Amino acid sequence: MFRSLAVPEFLAKIDQVKCIRCKRCIQNCGWSVYSWGGDKVLIDTFKCVKCLRCYHYCPEEAITIEDNPVKYRSNANWGFYQIRNIKKQAETGGIPLTGMGSDMPYPVLFDNLLIDACQVTNPSIDPLREPMELRTYLGKKPAKLEFEKVAGGKPKLKTKMPPQIKLEMPFIFAPMSYGSISLNAQKTLAIAAKELGIVMNTGEGGLHEDIYPYRSNIIVQVASGRFGVNPDYLNAGVAVEIKIGQGAKPGIGGHLPGEKIPLDIAKTRMIPVGTDAISPAPQHDIYSIEDLRQLIFAIKEATNYTKPVSVKIAAVHNVAAIASGIVRAGADIVYIDGFRGGTGAAPVIIRDHLGIPIEYALAAVDERLRQEGIRNEASIIAAGGIRSCADAAKAIALGADAVALGTSALITMGCTVCGKCYTGNCSWGITTQRPELTVRLDPEVYAERLINLIHAWSHELKEILGALGVNAIESLRGSRERLRGVGLDGQTLDLLGVKPAGR
Amino acid sequence: MSHNFQKDISGCGLIGIINKDGKRISGGFICKSLCLMNDRGNGLGAGYAAYGIYPEYKDFYAFHIMYDELGAKTDTEEYLKKNYQIEKKEPIPTAPVEGIAIHPILWRYFVKPLPEKAERETAWLPDDDFVVRTVMKINSEIDGAYVFSSGKNMGAFKGVGMPSEIARFFRLEEYEGYIWTGHTRFPTNTPGWWGGAHPFTLLDWSIVHNGEISSYGINKRYLEMYGYKLTLLTDTEVVTYLFDLMVRKHGLDASTACTALAAPFWKNIDDMPEDEKAAMTALRMVYGSALMNGPFSILFGHSKGLVGFNDRIKLRPLVAATKGKTVYMASEESAIREICSSPDKVWAPRAGEPVIVELETGKGQ
Ligand code: SF4
Ligand code: SF4
Secondary structure (H helix, E strand, O other), X not given: OOOOOOOOOEEEEEOOOOOOOOOHHHHHOOOOOEEEOOOOEEEOHHHOOOOOHHHHHOOOOOEXXXXXXXXXXXXXXXXXXXXXXXXXXXXXXXXXXXOOOOOOOOOOHHHHEEEOOOOOOOOOOOOOOXXXXXXXXXXXXXXOOOEEEOOOOOEEEOOOOOOOEEEOOOEEEOOOOEOOEOHHHHHHHHHHHHHHOOOEEOHHHOXXXXXXXXXXXXXXXXXXXXXXXXXXXXXXXOEEEEEOOOOOOOOOOEEEOHHHOOHHHHHHHOOOOOOOEEEOOOOOOOOOHHHHHHHHHHHHHHOOOOOOEEEEEEOOOOHHHHHHHHHHOOOOEEEEEOOOOOOOOEEHHHHHHOOOOHHHHHXXXXXXXXXXXXXXXXXXXXXXXXXXXXXXXXXXXHOOOEEEEOHHHHHOOOOOOOOOHHHOEOOOOOOEOOHHHHOOOOHHHHHHHHHHHHHHHHHHHHHHHHHHOOOEHHHOXXXXXXXXXXXXXXXXXXXXXXXXXXX | OOOOOOOOOOOOEEEEEEEOOOOOEEHHHHHHHHHOOHHHOOOOOEEEEEEOOOHHHOOOEEEEEEEOOXXXXXXXXXXXXXXXXXXXXXXXXXXXXXXXXXXXXXXXXXXXXXXXXXXXXOOOOOHHHHHHHHHHHHHHHOOOEEEEEOOEOEEEEEEOOOHHHHHHHOOHHHOEEOEEEEEEOOOOOOOOOHHHXXXXXXXXXXXXXXXXXXXXXXXXXXXXXXXXXXXXXXOHHHHHHHHHHXXXXXXXXXXXHHHHHOOOOHHHHOOOOHHHXXXXXXXXXXXXHHOOOOOEEEEEEEOOEEEEEEOOOOOOOOEEEEEOOEEEEEOOHHHHHHHOXXXXXXXXXXXXXXEEEEOOOOOOO
16 A cells, blocks of 8 residues: 555654553554554554553553654745645545644634732632532523512512523533444533533434433434434433534534444434434524524424523624524524534534634624623523633633533543544544443543532632632623733724723 | 721721601711711712702702713703703702812702603603613713712712711701711722712612622623613712612512622522522522622612612621611711610621611602
8 A cells, every 4th residue: 555645743652671561552542553563562653643542551651652753844834734634635535534623723812811809999708618609590581570579578489480401500511422422421421410410412413311311411402413303302301402503613514424323323313223424514494593493493392391492503703693693583592612612523624714713702792692682581601612710710701601611521531632533443432432442431430530620610710709709600700891801902802892901 | 796886997988867757857967977987988989868858849850960061061951951841950059168179060950851752852761761861871971961860859969078078068957858878988999080979879769889899890781781871980880770770670679679689699599498499599590690799788778768788798887777767777886876876776787688668658758
């Protein structure tokens, strides 16, 4: 075979003196980098993706994975990946795929925003001594309430409240379907969501029977492929989400090849074994906002108006107007997935060049809904590149009711953001269906790590609230006055509704 | 409760008096009480609101307006003339006071929105809404004009100076009201400006406030969604507008509104009986953006009563007392005892629990 002229990205190296020939690296690598050569481990470094599974499982610390020092001649215009992608495309004629969110150095506005703190005139609050509340309800809120006085003078609610999702903290897990991730990964999310009092989202792959016990912590998704959708499914969780788009691949659909559809996935998705699972780019019954309205209300009818309906869209240029239309079409929640959002598989060209970052989109949507006086009509979930509690706090201050975590949740399961999820070989057992790989991911064990992460972020969020002198998350939500921009131009500040630092 | 009368030097001082039987008393009392708390102010702002002071014009909206220069007055009056029947207009009577060298031009007008559609720009609005719109318009669009108060049979008197100076300047002893509130100010976050002194008012709501609202950013954006224009350089106006929105526009009673503004904690709500739990949960969901977070004690006056309340963890002081048909609320007990030496009852309201006093029916109108 013609040897690839695409220079390998990484060099896997084994220190032959330290190596005890235990062959664990051979077992652990999902990409078959290692093989047994009779007396030592052989390395095919072209296959290495630097997921670091071998590094962590080598008992002798004999393995190092280096970035390949051999690059093309340096050129300010023709970067390494530009040249490499051309070579790969010349070899295959295909569209290079990738996984995870964009790794291109577009500006991350979260890193240009700083949060306020109290000094003297308004006391800060110590979250270790005083209650600090993170509870959040997602769903449509009436503009006002009516009460009637009953005996004893206590108010009794007259207004009928629309259905809500109750979250103990303003975090949810982003939709990741069974198929794109393993069942064990989904179980990990479900166990953690239940323990934490938050929700996970099935993604578009249907609901596996093993996840049913967690139904009070699940949002079920309806996407263009309509996999696994039936009345039971719609009623199985606490809410239904219509997926229009995804930040990593706005405007395009998905394709899970038939080889990746074994019996279990086929059953969950309600398709024959071995058939391609194709999610068309648009939903074929939604070609306008009126169509979306019909689907929203079809789902509300099917669920007897007991579940909030969320609509997930990718952040694109006109996102504010689109979101306003979605709210007016009857959605209870608008889920905005930013440009940097993750994916199991997307063409590089789409992931890296289409859409806009969540900071801009979120600021624009929250402001537009307020201008139109309909902000209460729907909750906003911000997603796509939330890397830390700081990002989450800033997103909430910009106007999000809650943030969705995809990649950060997977990182607790071992993911190193190597970006090769689309290969289906994830050595950590996350984005793969190969049984020998998925068994590695013990849901009970990894759920604990995920729970730890969310607890840690909740504590951090409480510290931030305390420093801000407030003791409820709703006092941070949309409070852009508590953000300041550093190194941002006037127009960007204006768009974000944030003052520059020092003012 | 603590009976040591030590001073805590911070923030602001406030005092409120209400005679439930509608008996009118002179502004001299409240001034005396407020002056005891001079430590709580720094001379950069003091003010009073009084209810029942204009019985002869009780059917007219009384506009107290300050002007930085005569041009603003001309513009404002032109607008008023076009839209209102002006029953009477006059300078607000003042007396020379040593500490107050310069002051804005101060006028008051007793007016009624004109009923004829042609003259009134947005005739479909009820009178109250139209007045609110007028106040927003003058404050935000006419440079150098600012409405101190706009309610019926009430008025706000405020400015830059110590409480006694402001009281003498406005000759408050000559007024008689059944509710009085007063405020001395230690501004830190906003410059001393006559319009920036408390009380803040809208229609017959008046607010005096000790504290800082850490949730100002979202409270402001929430109000803006309902068309309120927050033009002032202080966060207290949000309190005024939140009351206006919740009580006048949304029809909540004062106690429910206070509960939304200083909401109970979830851990307490979770233990409530079903109906109350549902009511409180909905209140927090719907009015989360109205939750006032941060340290405050607030007195909220209106033509039929007075409400005093604290933030949800009581980061600022508030003491209440009763004597006969009179109820007092103040930052310090000593301020109450200064004008009522032996109250029947004195207590410190708990965090977030409002003290609601209403006039006896038919009184004070
Ligand atoms: S895991 Fe480490 S010690 Fe074991 S065979 Fe591989 S390199 Fe050698
Ligand atoms: S999920 Fe697996 S394949 Fe995907 S980025 Fe993480 S480690 Fe790599």
